[in-house]
Amino acid sequence: xxxxxxxxxxxxxxxxxxxxxxxxxxxxxxxxxxxxxxxxxxxxxxxxxxxxxxxxxxxxxxxxxxxxxxxxxxxxxxxxxxxxxxxxxxxxxxxxxxxxxxxxxxxxxxxxxxxxxxxxxxxxxxxxxxxxxxxxxxxxxxxxxxxxxxxxxxxxxxxxxxxxxxxxxxxxxxxxxxxxxxxxxxxxxxxxxxxxxxxxxxxxxxxxxxxxxxxxxxxxxxxxxxxxxxxxxxxxxxxxxxxxxxxxxxxxxxxxxxxxxxxxxxxxxxxxxxxxxxxxxxxxxxxxxxxxxxxxxxxxxxxxxxxxxxxxxxxxxxxxxxxxxxxxxxxxxxxxxxxxxxxxxxxxxxxxxxxxxxxxxxxxxxxxxxxxxxxxxxxxxxxxxxxxxxxxxxxxxxxxxxxxxxxxxxxxxx
Amino acid sequence: xxxxxxxxxxxxxxxxxxxxxxxxxxxxxxxxxxxxxxxxxxxxxxxxxxxxxxxxxxxxxxxxxxxxxxxxxxxxxxxxxxxxxxxxxxxxxxxxxxxxxxxxxxxxxxxxxxxxxxxxxxxxxxxx
Numbered sequence: 001x002x003x004x005x006x007x008x009x010x011x012x013x014x015x016x017x018x019x020x021x022x023x024x025x026x027x028x029x030x031x032x033x034x035x036x037x038x039x040x041x042x043x044x045x046x047x048x049x050x051x052x053x054x055x056x057x058x059x060x061x062x063x064x065x066x067x068x069x070x071x072x073x074x075x076x077x078x079x080x081x082x083x084x085x086x087x088x089x090x091x092x093x094x095x096x097x098x099x100x101x102x103x104x105x106x107x108x109x110x111x112x113x114x115x116x117x118x119x120x121x122x123x124x125x126x127x128x129x130x131x132x133x134x135x136x137x138x139x140x141x142x143x144x145x146x147x148x149x150x151x152x153x154x155x156x157x158x159x160x161x162x163x164x165x166x167x168x169x170x171x172x173x174x175x176x177x178x179x180x181x182x183x184x185x186x187x188x189x190x191x192x193x194x195x196x197x198x199x200x201x202x203x204x205x206x207x208x209x210x211x212x213x214x215x216x217x218x219x220x221x222x223x224x225x226x227x228x229x230x231x232x233x234x235x236x237x238x239x240x241x242x243x244x245x246x247x248x249x250x251x252x253x254x255x256x257x258x259x260x261x262x263x264x265x266x267x268x269x270x271x272x273x274x275x276x277x278x279x280x281x282x283x284x285x286x287x288x289x290x291x292x293x294x295x296x297x298x299x300x301x302x303x304x305x306x307x308x309x310x311x312x313x314x315x316x317x318x319x320x321x322x323x324x325x326x327x328x329x330x331x332x333x334x335x336x337x338x339x340x341x342x343x344x345x346x347x348x349x350x351x352x353x354x355x356x357x358x359x360x361x362x363x364x365x366x367x368x369x370x371x372x373x374x375x376x377x378x379x380x381x382x383x384x385x386x387x388x389x390x391x392x393x394x395x396x397x398x399x400x401x402x403x404x405x406x407x408x409x410x411x412x413x414x
Numbered sequence: 415x416x417x418x419x420x421x422x423x424x425x426x427x428x429x430x431x432x433x434x435x436x437x438x439x440x441x442x443x444x445x446x447x448x449x450x451x452x453x454x455x456x457x458x459x460x461x462x463x464x465x466x467x468x469x470x471x472x473x474x475x476x477x478x479x480x481x482x483x484x485x486x487x488x489x490x491x492x493x494x495x496x497x498x499x500x501x502x503x504x505x506x507x508x509x510x511x512x513x514x515x516x517x518x519x520x521x522x523x524x525x526x527x528x529x530x531x532x533x534x535x536x537x538x539x540x541x542x
Contacts, residue, residue, distance in 0.1 A: 356420075357420065
């Protein structure tokens with residue numbers, strides 16, 4: 001069923017705002033999404049009626065807060081089809097989740113001479129932690145290339161797995177720049193056959209499409225609440241036996257079972273990885289965001305965004321000077337899906353100027369390297385402009401974007 | 415960001431920059447970039463006998479703000495002493511650019527030529 005975008009927009013108070021007297025066209029949800037009343041309300045309710053620290057108090061309020069916090073963990077687990085809520089670790093953001101894997105699992109299991117495989121389309125969050133781990137350990141960091149069509153060159157993976165040195169493959173489920181959905185399920189099958197673990201960056205995919213961590217064959221997946229209508233909180237999911245065998249990442253309160261003067265024992269998962277007071281209201285807010293997205297339907301959201309992105313690609317192709325990143329010839333007979341985001345550059349016009357002029361039309365896009373410098377290097381450009389789409393965007397927004405890009409050419413395109 | 419950022423004065427400098435090129439026998443010869451946005455400038459300058467900036471040229475690529483700033487900068491700093499260059503900051507650059515008020519995100523673009531000049535003078539042994 002098509003999305004009722006007008007009704008959805010109505011759920012987001014920010015769309016009551018005008019920017020420079022014009023309707024807000026928000027095309028930067030890949031950076032962070034807007035928040036619906038349901039999420040803002042759930043957090044306000046938590047603070048006004050059920051707030052206390054979790055897992056500690058023996059009074060009614062603390063028990064209610066703990067129940068709400070743990071109830072949200074269950075919702076988040078079901079949202080990605082995690083078999084066990086204890087596999088859901090609440091962290092600050094996807095970046096922290098990925099760092100947890102690197103510092104805990106990586107420090108223990110990566111040794112000199114091992115190979116860490118990532119892709120050219122990784123966000124810095126799933127790149128720099130691995131790069132630095134490789135440097136610390138004397139391990140090799142290998143990249144699966146991206147072709148001119150913006151697609152992952154899957155053929156490059158088997159040779160990297162063949163000698164048995166690969167211990168982990170870290171791969172984005174959806175590129176934050178290209179909007180491409182690489183074949184992560186096949187990546188996982190190949191990696192597992194070679195004895196390597198698979199760490200998936202779900203920051204872009206989880207907000208935009210149904211994600212089933214078991215069906216995809218992930219060992220770990222990190223994602224961010226703030227990109228899926230929720231507040232600033234992140235989630236790391238990991239297979240229970242992996243999490244249980246890993247040392248803690250942060251030490252302190254709540255993550256311990258017993259503490260003696262000279263040693264300590266750790267709490268069970270996930271609490272072993274949730275040192276200190278967590279972001280209680282934020283986790284509850286993310287639970288509300290999950291309810292909100294489920295009510296719309298993740299299949300419907302995915303279908304809607306593919307339609308909007310396909311329309312955006314067609315409209316951008318009409319414009320002079322505009323080039324879409326990864327729109328060249330792909331090497332695959334089955335094109336990899338695109339959704340959510342389109343990055344582009346314009347001949348002779350800097351992306352900062354594109355974004356600044358679009359802002360005068362109340363169109364919000366990101367300009368820069370979008371935390372993916374190696375990917376921009378691969379395409380030979382320092383930066384791009386990116387329009388990203390979510391449940392509150394439609395083809396009208398694309399039309400406004402295209403009109404505003406004509407204005408960019410008019411002002412700067414001498 | 416206000417729409418008057420792309421006022422005619424800045425666009426003229428962007429499309430038809432002053433002193434675009436490279437000076438021979440320059441005491442200051444430096445390349446600098448803003449890696450996060452891809453602005454790049456190659457700045458060359460000669461000093462006169464009294465230690466003042468005599469001539470400045472630049473080449474590079476970047477956004478309207480960085481390139482217009484560089485173009486205006488090459489005229490603006492002629493005759494200035496090294497101490498005067500050292501004392502320059504964002505306010506001076508904004509004033510030089512016709513009183514434009516830059517948002518946080520664009521400050522680094524506008525400051526690129528000044529930063530390059532300060533660094534270039536330092537490298538050349540000038541006291542800045």
